[in-house]
Structure formats: C-alpha cells, structure tokens
Amino acid sequence: MLGIEHPIIQGGMHYVGYAELAAAVSNAGGLGIITGLTQPSANDLANEIARCKDMTDKPFGVNLTFLPGLAAPDYPGYAKTIVEGGVRIVETAGRNPQVVLPVLKEAGVKIIHKCTSVRHALKAQSIGCDAASIDGFECGGHPGEDDIPNMILLPRAADELEIPFVASGGMADARSLVAALAMGAEGMNMGTRFIATQEAPVHENVKAAIVAASELDTRLVMRGLRNTERVMTNAAVERLIAKEKELGDDIEFKDIIEEVAGVYPRIMQEGDMDAGAWSCGMVAGLIDDIPTCKELIDRIMSGAEEIINQRLGGFLNA
Numbered sequence: 001m002l003g004i005e006h007p008i009i010q011g012g013m014h015y016v017g018y019a020e021l022a023a024a025v026s027n028a029g030g031l032g033i034i035t036g037l038t039q040p041s042a043n044d045l046a047n048e049i050a051r052c053k054d055m056t057d058k059p060f061g062v063n064l065t066f067l068p069g070l071a072a073p074d075y076p077g078y079a080k081t082i083v084e085g086g087v088r089i090v091e092t093a094g095r096n097p098q099v100v101l102p103v104l105k106e107a108g109v110k111i112i113h114k115c116t117s118v119r120h121a122l123k124a125q126s127i128g129c130d131a132a133s134i135d136g137f138e139c140g141g142h143p144g145e146d147d148i149p150n151m152i153l154l155p156r157a158a159d160e161l162e163i164p165f166v167a168s169g170g171m172a173d174a175r176s177l178v179a180a181l182a183m184g185a186e187g188m189n190m191g192t193r194f195i196a197t198q199e200a201p202v203h204e205n206v207k208a209a210i211v212a213a214s215e216l217d218t219r220l221v222m223r224g225l226r227n228t229e230r231v232m233t234n235a236a237v238e239r240l241i242a243k244e245k246e247l248g249d250d251i252e253f254k255d256i257i258e259e260v261a262g263v264y265p266r267i268m269q270e271g272d273m274d275a276g277a278w279s280c281g282m283v284a285g286l287i288d289d290i291p292t293c294k295e296l297i298d299r300i301m302s303g304a305e306e307i308i309n310q311r312l313g314g315f316l317n318a
C-alpha cells in the first residue's frame with residue numbers, strides 16, 4: 001500500500017519531524033513523516049516537502065494533527081499543498097480528519113489515521129481512511145482517555161478492523177515488531193525511538209535525556225482538560241502536576257500555559273530541558289543508544305528475522 005521496504009513508520013512529531021528525519025527514515029526503507037503543523041504555513045510546508053524530495057526519492061508522508069480547542073490551522077491549505085507537492089501518504093491524528101479527506105482521496109493519497117481506541121479506528125475506517133495506526137496507552141504524546149495498553153488494544157483492533165493497521169506506542173526494537181505482527185498489526189510506528197537517532201534534527205540534550213531516562217520517567221498531564229499527554233518528567237512537569245493537584249476540576253488551560261505553550265522550540269532546538277512539558281513515551285526505558293536511522297531499522301529487521309526463525313521457530317520444533 002505504501003511502497004516501502006520495511007514495515008516501520010516514523011510518526012509525526014512536533015519540532016522533530018523535519019525533512020532531515022523523514023528523508024533518513026525513508027532512505028533506510030521505512031516511512032518517514034514530516035510534521036505538517038510544525039511548519040507555520042502551507043507555503044512553509046511546501047518548502048519542507050521540496051527539501052525532503054531533495055534528500056530522498058523514496059516515499060515519505062506528512063502528518064496532519066487535529067487538536068482540540070486551538071484556533072483551527074489552515075487544514076484545507078495544508079492538504080492542497082500536500083497534493084500539489086506530490087506526497088502520496090498522509091498520517092492524520094487527533095480529531096476527525098473529515099475536512100481534508102475529499103481532496104486527499106481524490107488525489108489518491110493514502111490516509112493512515114492514528115488513534116487511541118478501537119471505536120475511533122472503526123470511525124476512521126467508515127469515513128474512508130486506508131489504514132490505522134493504533135496508539136496504545138504507553139505512547140509518547142496524546143494517549144487519549146481510555147488507558148488501554150497495546151497488549152489489549154492491538155488484538156482488539158485486529159478483531160474489529162477490516163483496514164490494515166500498525167502498532168504504535170512502546171515500540172522500539174525487533175521484539176516490538178515481532179510482537180506487533182503476532183497481535184495482528186502489519187507493522188509498527190515509532191516516535192520516541194526515532195528522536196534518539198543521529199539524523200533527528202533536535203538538540204543533543206533531548207537525545208541524551210531519552211537515553212538517560214527509564215520507563216519510570218514519564219508522567220501523564222492535562223487529564224483534567226481531557227487532553228492527556230504523556231511527557232518526560234522535569235521541573236516544569238512537576239510544577240504542572242502540583243497545580244493540577246491544587247486546582248483539581250477547576251483547572252483551566254490558562255493555569256498551565258507557562259508549562260505547555262510555545263515550549264517546544266526551547267526544548268527541541270535550544271536544549272533547555274526544563275523549559276516545559278514535552279512528549280515522550282515509556283519506551284525511553286528501552287532506548288540506550290543513538291544510532292543512524294539505517295542502523296536502527298536494519299537492526300530491527302535482522303533481529304526480527306532471528307526471533308522468528310530461532311526463538312519462535314524453536315517452539316514449533318520442540
């Protein structure tokens with residue numbers, strides 16, 4: 001469906017998913033994805049798509065995230081840019097992407113909707129999305145409000161969905177890929193793991209923080225606003241959680257604006273690791289190096305072959 005060699009996708013990531021990372025993942029045989037809304041305008045996105053094309057002739061995608069609450073970005077403009085830029089794959093995420101579907105589908109763009117529940121995946125299927133990316137409770141970013149981990153969510157998706165899906169959230173290595181395949185997924189989507197790569201265009205402090213973190217170092221914030229986000233803990237996050245405890249159900253977005261609004265450039269580009277809350281998955285506990293995207297993907301593919309042939313094959317032969 002996607003024209004890629006290996007069943008590994010790099011999910012859209014705010015201030016991380018630039019052309020450099022998308023091209024590196026696609027050149028390594030996976031599917032790299034540019035984060036649409038990190039580009040301030042549709043024109044900027046057109047330039048980023050052109051830059052990516054200069055770096056790879058392999059397929060890559062663009063992520064369009066539909067967030068609640070904020071003044072709506074120019075989604076039709078971004079969609080038009082994607083089509084005109086010749087991009088063949090779009091990862092949608094968040095709210096219902098209906099507003100961009102007609103123009104994308106008419107152009108033959110394949111749409112992978114990333115969502116955190118079976119009911120949302122079924123909705124995506126019913127409105128014409130081609131595939132789903134199922135983001136379990138483990139995931140970095142927005143895990144939704146159901147708190148269902150992938151050991152349950154993936155087989156549930158396999159039972160219900162007719163469109164193909166990939167596993168997302170907590171995926172890091174060959175074991176993740178084989179487990180995802182065993183549970184009915186066609187492949188896997190990774191976020192946090194791809195930040196800790198040579199080509200990810202973020203400050204070295206971000207990569208070092210992921211390598212140093214264990215699986216115990218993420219926190220859930222903004223649950224009271226029904227906009228739950230899994231983030232790496234730091235001084236700003238501890239402050240945010242203290243405010244959440246103090247204000248309880250009365251909390252409003254304005255109360256935590258200092259910890260969450262506009263902090264990504266300071267973290268991802270300047271490396272100020274206490275500037276605010278930034279998305280990170282529990283999978284940080286499985287990440288202890290900073291390989292190139294090619295080294296990472298090759299290692300996953302050869303490791304998966306070994307697990308299937310030797311470990312799983314051993315069960316058959318026993």
Ligand SMILES: Cc1cc2nc3c(=O)[nH]c(=O)nc-3n(C[C@H](O)[C@H](O)[C@H](O)COP(=O)(O)O)c2cc1C
Pocket residue numbers: 010011012013014016035063064065092093094114135138139140141142168169170171189190191192193278279280281282283
């Ligand atoms: C720093 C960061 C920023 C992210 N930004 C976005 C985003 O803008 N849009 C989106 O759809 N997903 C975003 N995600 C989610 C990822 O695309 C992916 O679904 C998630 O990271 C998978 O979980 P994992 O981190 O355990 O691999 C982000 C994740 C991280 C870690």
